[in-house]
Amino acid sequence: MNLIDRYVTEVGKNLPLLKGRADIEKELRSTLEDMLEDRISTTGRMRDEAMEIELLKEYGAPDKVAETYNPTPYLIGPRLFPMFIMILKIVIAAVALGLTIATGIQIMKQSPMTVVELLKTIGEWLLNIVSASIGAFGNIALVFALIERFAPVSEFKMDEEKEWDPASLMKEPEPDDVKPWEPILAIVVTFIVISIFNFNPQLIGIYSFDGEKWTSFPLFTDAFFRWLPLMNIAWAAEIILNGMLLRSGRWNVSARLTSIGIKVVQIAILWLLVTGPAFLAITPEALKATEIFDADSAQTLGTMAQAGIRIALGLGIFGTVVEIIKTGYKLIKQKLALSA
Amino acid sequence: MANTESLENVVLELRRGVIVLAALSQLGTEQYGYSLLKQLADLGLEVDQGTLYPLLRRLEAQGLLESVWKLEEARPRRYYVISAEGKKILPKMKKEWAGIVSVMNKMLA
Known part of the structure; x- marks a missing residue:
């Protein structure tokens, strides 16, 4: 050579x-x-x-x-950067809000607290906000970097340039239009869910109050949390989809394609849960251990809960498939209308 | 030092903007990359290889150029030529360029 x-x-x-x-x-x-x-x-x-x-x-x-041959010499390019920053701001705010609510619940559950315990909880709250924000930043940056690399520019116009027509104010809202509060609410709720599932999973449970203190019973087993990274990807994509809707104000082709992609991931998660080991911690043994139920009731309730959750997830898969078909139909209609 | 660097960057930006037009204008007959580079240099436009070759690939991806490999002198060479789509937009680009030159001449007079 x-x-x-x-x-x-x-x-x-x-x-x-x-x-x-x-x-x-x-x-x-x-x-x-x-x-x-x-x-x-x-x-x-x-x-x-x-x-x-x-x-x-x-x-x-x-x-x-x-x-010099690298067509995208940046992680997140100018096409996506404004959207990235907008979503990051909403997400960080939602993370802070979610963790604040979670810490509030924790303080209520543990009260009365000593000053040292209170300061420790506040310190943990601040640390959680920092680590959750870094985690959120990483997840969002990863999803945006993937869109930057693999999404065709022609299909994913995140900020569609269209001429504004004052006459549009007179028009009745179109079925594809999105009200601004809907995606904002969806982003905030998704981030509260992300922060609880990732940073405060102990809060997900069934609570009971015996007159003196609160006790909780976990809802999910480790078999559920093993799919958390996949769920995080679906949630992060959901946030990006809502960011796209917030920015464009309507369901465009790229938003519908993203939505179908997310639903496919959701079906995969539901399928993994349905076919995997028991992920609901409400088992006959666990219910019996709470000493609230007798052996027979615990057996009946536990069995029903295990079967019921799988039926519910099965229905969830069916519902998501229907949603995909509906979105696909709207997408085809939209594409035909655009090409006409 | 900083002024020289700023000037170099501005000149680089100015030149970068015209390379697309320059390349398309010279590819009415097919040429391989190095021959185009030399032709542009002979006409007074020095272009860095690191700029020209990726640009040719980008223009081809946009459908403005076509390319074909040919075996010449025992060496394969990739020949580029303006495509039908490129031919359609070249006159518009030339018109745009003439407009820019006219406006800038007025401004700088």
């Missing part, structure tokens, strides 16, 4: 994983050979290693050359 070949291979290693990598390498090799030939004819020198080194030095470091 000569120097030119080694250089081309080195550039190839640094090229982004895009279609046509071999083609770029082939063209680069051909160009370098052309340039060398040009030098030989203009200088009258013989081709040697020194000439190749001189040429390659001028052409530039392999990583820099490869960088």
